[in-house]
Amino acid sequence: MSAVSSSNTAFALELFRTLSQTNPAGNIFVSPLSISSALAMVYLGAKGDTAAQMAQALSFSSGEGVHADFQKLNADINSPSASYILKLANRLYGENTAHFLPDFLDATQKYYQADLKTVDFIGAPEACRAEINSWVEQQTENKIKDLLKPGTVDADTRLALVNAVYFKGNWKNPFKEANTKEMPFKIKQNETVPVQMMHQRKKLPYNYIADHDLQILELPYVGEELSMFILLPKESSDGSGPLLKLEKELTQERLNEWTDRKNMSTRSEVVLHLPKFKLEEDYELNEPLAKLGMKNVFCAGSADLSGMNGEGALFLSTVAHKAFVEVNEEGTEATAATGAVIKLESFIP
Structure with a gap:
């Protein structure tokens, strides 16, 4: 098992347990890969205690190795297959007046194939939210709608790091509909x-x-x-x-x-x-991730995301996640998306 697969499994089990504590009798359906992919891009820009807490919560190995592992995994996932459909996509949406370090943008492109799309969060946040949600919908075959809820992005938003993953596969041994x-x-x-x-x-x-x-x-x-x-x-x-x-x-x-x-x-x-079942769940993951030890990144004043812009004053305001699965006689269709929204700290004179 590769290092990133191993770390993703460990993270999946810890997240599952944390979500189960707040909803012990309910359904839980998430895509740990989608969540960790979006947060790995945030981790690229994290420094100091913020980075250390994220690495521990996400079960990442320290250093650049985790990003190289994701690069290989993404290439493996997106290699064409005749027997099933599996694809993963990442994208950055950045405020057009904000400055991001070339090293950060180069790394998100190199390791996560995430292009930067400049948008006007300051002047038109709702239009930006609609654009992000539309991209997610396209990547998930129209299964994930409205990933980012109204108010998730505003004039203080500087960056949204978004992941989408989609799978469709048929059973090797399909069920007969007549037996259902x-x-x-x-x-x-x-x-x-x-x-x-x-x-x-x-x-x-x-x-x-x-x-x-x-x-x-x-x-x-x-x-x-x-x-x-x-x-x-x-x-x-x-x-x-x-x-x-x-x-x-x-x-x-x-x-x-x-x-x-x-x-x-x-x-x-x-x-x-x-x-046979069809299930759709959506989560705001700030609290569960904080319970796993990822605290500083959510706190304005404590977060160190200076690896993104060289200046800091940024924090992670929201981690939104939606997942969909349908299981029937033919096979499984499953898809998920995660949005990590970065905001500028508000300074009150």
Whole structure:
């Protein structure tokens, strides 16, 4: 596993746990890659304690190596494939009267292929917001709309660093539509909802983790380069939440080991019932990221983003994130976008 994949998995699990604490019974759906890509561009301009806190929260290795890793990952992701669609795009929107260091702009272009589009945040912030949202919509096949909410950018905004990622893949073993039936799906200990449940019986990569009473199933996409993994803990008899228990026990090392194809069996037929579903979630990630230790960057007066403009007086005002996924008999369509908005500190005389 590459360093950036490893760090992204570690960040994903920590972010998942943090989001789960505030919404233990709700759905959580995010794209850690989209979030870390946008924040890695912010990290390019961070210095001192601000950079150190970001590196710790995002599980980044220190130094320039993390950016070179993202450069390689972006190239791998955007290489054409006949079996699935996977693409990632980054862009900077900068206030046309603001000065940005050539080294910063060169690095965002080199490592993240992020072009700078100059806009008029001071004179027309709402038009700028609409332009950014329109670009995100184009990159996500019209699935992510209104990433930046009204008021997110204003006359103090100096830079928006935006990422979008899109995936569409078909199952190696598609489900038959004729087998999809309405069935109850348990969402709480004593609560079910009717869903359209897909069904198949097939030899699929499967693992059972006895110590955790956990079943793991791999659903490969065509080409078998990418897969969906389903983790299903056994329902508890004492009313305790098996998912909450799993969330606490899940580590990067365990996840890597449990989902390693060498540790999975394909000898037995698996009877699978999987709901068809469509899910869209949006988040403002300032508080969860601060809980992970990324505090200074959000504080005017404490943030050091002088690597962007050579002067400082900038801070990260908002990290907006939206994610969409649809799973059906044919496969999966998933997309996400993240916007990191940088503002100028307001000085009151």
